[in-house]
Amino acid sequence: MNLPPYAHTREGSNPEAWEPLFTPFGADPVLQCQRQTCLKCEELDPNHGHLNKVAHLCAEFAAAMFPADVPEATIAGKWGYLAGLWHDLGKFAPEWQEYLKTKADIQSDEVAGIEDHSTAGAQHADKLIPPFGRILAFPMAGHHAGLANGIDDSPSSLENRMKKSIHSTSSAPAEVLKFSSALPPPVFALDSGHGLAFFTRMIFSSLVDADFLATESFMSPEKARYRPDKQPSIAEIEAALASSLVKFGEPTTVVNRLRAEILDACLEKSELPPGLFSLTVPTGGGKTLSSLAFALKHARIHNLRRVIYVIPYTSIIEQNAEVFRTALAALGPDVVLEHHSNLDPDSSHSSTTSRLASENWDARIIVTTNVQFFESLHAHRGSQCRKLHRIARSVVILDEAQSLPLEYLQTCLRSLEQLTSHYHTSVVLCTATQPAINKRENFSIGLPCPTEIVNEPASVYQRLRRVATTQLGTLTDGQLLPRLLAHPQVLCIVNTRKHARQLFDLLPADGCCFHLSALMCPEHRTQEFNRIKSRLKANLPVRLISTQLIEAGVDIDFPVVFRSLAGLDSIAQAAGRCDREGLLTAAAGHPAGQLFIFSPPALPPAGYLRSTAAAAAEVIATHPDDLLGLNSIEAYFCTHYWQHESQTDQRHILECWPDTTKLKSVDELLLFQFRTCSENFMLIDDYSEPVIIPHGAAGIILCDEVRHAFDPARLRYLARKLQRYTVAIPRHQHERMISVGIIQMIHDRFPILNSTVHYSERYGLHPDPELNIPIEQSIL
Secondary structure (H helix, E strand, O other): OOOOOEEEOOOOOOHHHOEEOOOOOOOOHHHHHHHHHOOOOOOOOOOOOHHHHHHHHHHHHHHOOOOOOOHHHHHHHHHHHHHHHHOOHHHHOHHHHHHHHHHHOOOOOOOOOOOOOOHHHHHHHHHHOOOOOHHHHHHHHOOOOOOOEOOOOOOOOHHHHHHOOOOOOOOOOHHHHOOOOOOOOOHHHOOOHHHHHHHHHHHHHHHHHHHHHHHHHHHOHHHHOOOOOOOOOHHHHHHHHHHHHHOOOOOOOHHHHHHHHHHHHHHHHOOOOOOEEEEEOOOOOOHHHHHHHHHHHHHHHHOOOEEEEEEOOHHHHHHHHHHHHHHOHHHOHHHEEEEOOOOOOOOOOOOHHHHHHHHHOOOOEEEEEHHHHHHHHOOOOHHHHOOHHHOOOEEEEEEOHHHOOHHHHHHHHHHHHHHHHHOOOEEEEEEOOOOOOEOEOOEOOOEOOOEEOOOOHHHHHHHOOOEEEEEEEEOOHHHHHHHHHOOOEEEEEOOOHHHHHHHHHHOOOOOOEEEEOOOOOHHHHHHHHHHHHHHHHOOOOEEEEEOHHHOOOOOOOEOEEEEEOOOHHHHHHHHOOEOOOOHHHHHHOOOOEEEEEEEOOOOOOOOHHHHHHHHHHHHHHHOOOOOOOHHHHHHHHHHHOHHHHHHOOOOOOHHHOOOOOOOOOHHHHHOOEHHHHHHHOOOOOOOEEEEEOOOHHHHHHHHHHHHHOOOHHHHHHHHHHHHHHEEEEEHHHHHHHHHOOOEEEEOOOEEEEOOOOOEEOOOEEOOOOOOOOOHHHEOO
16 A cells, blocks of 8 residues: 555554644645745644644744744744754655554564654755754754764764765655755854854754644644643733732831832833843842742733743742742632642642643743753753743743852853843842852853842841841850750751751750751651741740751741851841841841851861852951841852852863854854763752652552552652652762662662661651661651
8 A cells, every 4th residue: 555654653543544744735725824934824733744733833932932023033933944844854764654654553563673764854954054954953863862962972973963874755745855045044143152052952942842742732632632721821910919919908017118119129120121130139028929020010011921930949949839829829720830859749739731831831930940940951852951942032030049059150141141132031130149140350251230120239138137147156066055945946057967967966855846957858848847837936935957958938937046157148048037027126126136157166068068158257257247238248259159260160061062263164163062061961960869758658658559550650650759758868878778778679760768767757867777766766
């Protein structure tokens, strides 16, 4: 039987039900429109060929990264259209069609070997559009395997793929193979090698998303129906937030009046053109909802598509998302999309629709992590990059922006600069301790000076000051203990898990003392945190020893805080847990919260903690009277960032993009090293391994089910559920615990704690195999 070329089959189905690879343009008005402009079709006929669908969607996604009335939209749309039209060019080869038929034949004993179908389109673009055809060749060659290096010794490098012998695609229709020389170069991306690589990655994102959605519509139409359809508009979300904020009524305290002023400033500055902004507000100043109000109004005025809230720590992401959901409750829970590892798939905030939306960030408001955001911007796999085209024309709020790690600072700043300079994205550096990352004479890698949203931040700091700071010098645990016991409600934050446990052991076991660390699984920490907040609200005694996980964004209020010497940004965050609502200060008429800074005899661990503590000590010595003022904060980041500019690209990420000042030929301009970039960019170093904790009745049931489950879909579901029962420990400890049987590997992928004594309510996980813990403290 002589069959036309197909893109996909359903196993055992009649060939008449298979998906055609390409539908000739002919006189079809929709396809004719698509051929002429790529962008005017409002909907697709499900009977169109796969290449038609992907070309249409990819063009739409690429063009939508820019306002419709600017030349960049037309340029990107045309590049996206060709990427979609040619990405499966290799499927026209008779050999590939034969492979497809044997794969669909349930009577066949053997399926032909996998046929390469992605190299053909890449070679076609490289041949027809020199030298910029590689902007298409990278995405097409990698739309399944991921973006490759431009050149290296592996067969997968683009250079070697361009030399690969492949099956002929001469049977492809002329209207697919032909190319118009009118394709304009992406002039906006030609400012640097990084700019061209960034545009290539955005075309890749558009292609992968378009290909996945088009394939899903044919192969899994029932799944496709769950994808987000009609979403509330930015204007509707803005109105819902405004209505919610009105319910707070007139501010009656000093802190609430200042929060109202900050909100007013955000609404006023939202009318400014898109670009780079800073929101410098002390902790407790209400920046979470104020920044959202800025983003929504700014997005509505400037026709931006979504708000992406980027948070550094998974420990606070659920709290911030819940703040947004509460404020936008009138629109339902799906209006806020959480995308992070700790989200429970059975949570009321997780649905089939939201899980599908998280694949490509098809939502109006997204709450995610630094790791998810920045690693995706530097990734090479399609599953990670698929969402990137939706970042363009958005408002990105970087909460706690000072947490950008020094060793990746330069490449993170360059990516933010690409988004604000070329992709009509507004970025808000939102923090209580604005980092000194502005470009200046002695800091050439910095960002252009952002527009400050709050008028006179220094005045805001003075008016919102609620804490008096005292430096205690070096204190042993024995000297620190009576100071802690002198206060019925006190928080003590130290730098290491070990120190937290040692100090907690010195406190009386009277039911008033608590301990939090990352050695407790997230579910356990949440339970403890809720107990602590309830006791504080009831004015009961609470003495809490914690690592720094409690600092950024955690809504908790103590009258007294002790902080082990750390970076000044961490000290400022600790101050934000002290008299957070300003009630003590209002009653006293002066800053009444008490923050005590002390230095343990032992130095902080070598590396980041030690270097930031040293920088803070230097500032403390020169600014003793105004430790948390803006001048001190700027001096700290001057020491932390400016004097270490040579360390801001320690992983050599920027070397993955050709330096336009050193090129010997134009061909070298497109030798991007995407895979190397992805492998080297890890915000969380891969030196730790997870341990699954059977904590509480629910955790025990989940771990027991894992042991007896074999269905892959069920195991994937359980893996997501168990994120909230997982603790990360150093790899050497993990290997040792496995070797002595404390950790049991189930199905070679679930490392479940197999001990009755190595996890307790008081401490969490004890990763030392030799440590004997009284059995009555065990919770397993």
